[in-house]
Amino acid sequence: MKLFHSFIIFLLYSGYCCQLKGVEFVSLSQTSNIINRQHPMMINPLINQLATLSFANKSISTSKLNEMDELAIRLNQAEKYLVFILRANNVVNDKFNHPQHLAAIKFLNEAKELESSIGKSQLNSPLFSQLYLKLSKYYLAINEYELAFVERKVYLEKANADWNSEKDSAVKILNDKYKTDRKIKENALLQNQTKLKNLQIEQAEDQQEVQIRNFFIFITIAVVFLLLMVRQIKIRQVLKHLAQTDSLTGIFNRGTLFKKGTVLTANAIESKAEMTVFLLDLDHFKQVNENYGHDIGDEVLKAIAMLGCETMRSRDIFARLGGEEFVAVLPDANLEEANAIAERLREKIAAFDFSEYGLKHSISASFGVAALHQVTPKFDTLLNAADEAMYSAKDQGRNQVRSYPLSH
Numbered sequence: 001m002k003l004f005h006s007f008i009i010f011l012l013y014s015g016y017c018c019q020l021k022g023v024e025f026v027s028l029s030q031t032s033n034i035i036n037r038q039h040p041m042m043i044n045p046l047i048n049q050l051a052t053l054s055f056a057n058k059s060i061s062t063s064k065l066n067e068m069d070e071l072a073i074r075l076n077q078a079e080k081y082l083v084f085i086l087r088a089n090n091v092v093n094d095k096f097n098h099p100q101h102l103a104a105i106k107f108l109n110e111a112k113e114l115e116s117s118i119g120k121s122q123l124n125s126p127l128f129s130q131l132y133l134k135l136s137k138y139y140l141a142i143n144e145y146e147l148a149f150v151e152r153k154v155y156l157e158k159a160n161a162d163w164n165s166e167k168d169s170a171v172k173i174l175n176d177k178y179k180t181d182r183k184i185k186e187n188a189l190l191q192n193q194t195k196l197k198n199l200q201i202e203q204a205e206d207q208q209e210v211q212i213r214n215f216f217i218f219i220t221i222a223v224v225f226l227l228l229m230v231r232q233i234k235i236r237q238v239l240k241h242l243a244q245t246d247s248l249t250g251i252f253n254r255g256t257l258f259k260k261g262t263v264l265t266a267n268a269i270e271s272k273a274e275m276t277v278f279l280l281d282l283d284h285f286k287q288v289n290e291n292y293g294h295d296i297g298d299e300v301l302k303a304i305a306m307l308g309c310e311t312m313r314s315r316d317i318f319a320r321l322g323g324e325e326f327v328a329v330l331p332d333a334n335l336e337e338a339n340a341i342a343e344r345l346r347e348k349i350a351a352f353d354f355s356e357y358g359l360k361h362s363i364s365a366s367f368g369v370a371a372l373h374q375v376t377p378k379f380d381t382l383l384n385a386a387d388e389a390m391y392s393a394k395d396q397g398r399n400q401v402r403s404y405p406l407s408h
Contacts, residue, residue, distance in 0.1 A: 084111035249305035252319035276338035
């Protein structure tokens with residue numbers, strides 16, 4: 001929905017630019033001024049139309065792309081950027097053709113080289129940021145998963161920035177409207193007070209009625225102001241929650257894990273209390289993505305997050321470290337207790353029925369457990385120790401819990 005709103009705003013702005021008579025391109029100095037003011041460059045109507053079709057994943061004829069060759073000399077950087085996207089889409093068909101995807105990736109990377117000449121707000125718009133989404137798709141098609149993840153992450157950051165920009169504009173409009181309404185009411189109140197002073201000479205008994213009316217006007221303004229404050233607080237709470245949680249599983253993300261883990265480590269050191277962590281990594285998860293698709297892989301990750309939350313105690317922290325790795329922080333738990341909790345979660349995962357997702361086999365996980373007193377008292381060091389123990393579990397045959405320090 002956020003991307004759709006941003007897309008509509010971009011189309012309206014593009015239509016307005018196309019109506020400006022006698023303006024087809026901007027000079028280098030004008031381009032610099034536009035970028036400095038964060039104003040978007042104007043887009044040729046033909047390129048805008050084709051880019052919009054591309055955004056909607058509709059095919060574009062080669063003849064249409066050839067028409068843009070005649071405009072190449074007059075294209076500004078933003079138009080060239082979109083042309084590269086169009087050419088990338090044009091070389092990729094519905095089949096997974098490795099050379100075609102490499103050619104498309106080349107076009108898209110050439111487009112990225114133009115970003116320094118284009119305004120940030122324009123690059124964050126859906127029509128331009130689709131480049132990173134397509135790059136992610138093409139990298140995924142050639143099994144470059146890490147690059148696909150990076151491009152997808154950049155795309156989400158740009159989409160979020162575009163949404164924040166749209167939100168800020170909407171908030172500004174609301175604030176301006178509120179100020180205008182308030183001025184109108186204040187002016188009306190002043191006019192009423194002037195009339196009341198004149199009427200007090202002739203009709204003193206109306207004073208009480210006027211006071212009551214003014215009281216209700218004040219209450220109305222106060223209620224409107226309070227509602228706006230409540231709305232702003234809710235928006236901030238939602239944004240804070242989104243920043244702390246993993247968008248796929250809904251549990252704490254990597255950043256929140258390290259923040260909370262560092263605080264809990266400091267508390268445990270200060271109070272000389274026990275603290276343990278365990279790290280789990282799903283076994284052969286890459287095969288799930290390859291054999292069943294990433295959509296099924298995402299459903300498996302959601303199920304693991306659910307099972308982890310069910311197993312944790314109320315004071316524990318369960319977070320997604322990244323990919324198929326999850327971490328649990330267990331304050332006031334010794335190594336034996338942590339091993340028991342990890343073993344309980346391992347059994348739950350092994351026994352869980354994933355057939356509803358189309359999987360024909362069970363899923364297992366390897367666990368590594370470490371206690372704070374075993375390592376240098378730092379959260380990073382504690383997590384590394386758990387990671388070593390987890391890899392030992394992998395080496396020993398997977399689907400088991402191993403504790404740090406490792407026996408050799």
